[in-house]
Amino acid sequence: MSKTGPIQKPIFTSARDVEAAFYEALAHSDLEAMMAVWSEDEEVICVHPGGPRLQGLTAVRESWRELFDGNPRLDIRITQGVAQNFMMVAVHSVLEFISLEGDEQLGPPMIATNIYSRGPDGWRMVMHHASPAPEERSLMVQDAPRTVH
């Protein structure tokens, strides 16, 4: 419980909703909104690009607090989403293009694995693992579509 009383966390009804809220919180450096997307399991893991592995809500929160210091506003483009959906878990892979708002230069692309689970309080994030991708032309290698005729 914080000094200002318990915070009413939103209930997310899909992994997709959690993901949208995650990137919205990131874009606006909104720490409370960011932490509201995370599961409260002790095993939650967050890996920022090039950073250490953070485990547990306290470590995860502290990392976002530091990243949000200075209150940056970010332009975020999420592309090439691939979802693997299971009964209580969704595994998303996305490419992130992040830059400071108003900055013409696009930030380097990141490959992010985002994992969500469904619990009694709806869907929440349980893992975020982001790492720098190589230059854009070789960003993604995908099996060729299968010709079926």
Place this chain on the structure above:
Amino acid sequence: MSKTGPIQKPIFTSARDVEAAFYEALAHSDLEAMMAVWSEDEEVICVHPGGPRLQGLTAVRESWRELFDGNPRLDIRITQGVAQNFMMVAVHSVLEFISLEGDEQLGPPMIATNIYSRGPDGWRMVMHHASPAPEERSLMVQDAPRTVH
């Protein structure tokens, strides 16, 4: 079907068994053993450290074939495993220390997210996302154990 006929794939009865087989195949540059751990879902994803996002078995297989070229034997140490277990899915986070066999110098640590799902043919890998970790002293940040008394 390969030229030598269909390959009998092993049935893994736990995510832990798949993970052991994955690192065993990696240590021995064993392509068939490596591919036997992967799910045959089209959405499987593999990200080698610093590499592009690979989607689908053909792209994943080709990447391992290239990495196994020259048939390197590797020493692999897996530490600091954290498991998040769900009904049909297991999300593992590990630190990998990989070096050439006989090489005194320990390779740089990698943070790996390994995801396994349970299907009709047992447990299989559906995602491997590995990326370089910062230097060892700051490898892992974890919430302090909670004092309960």
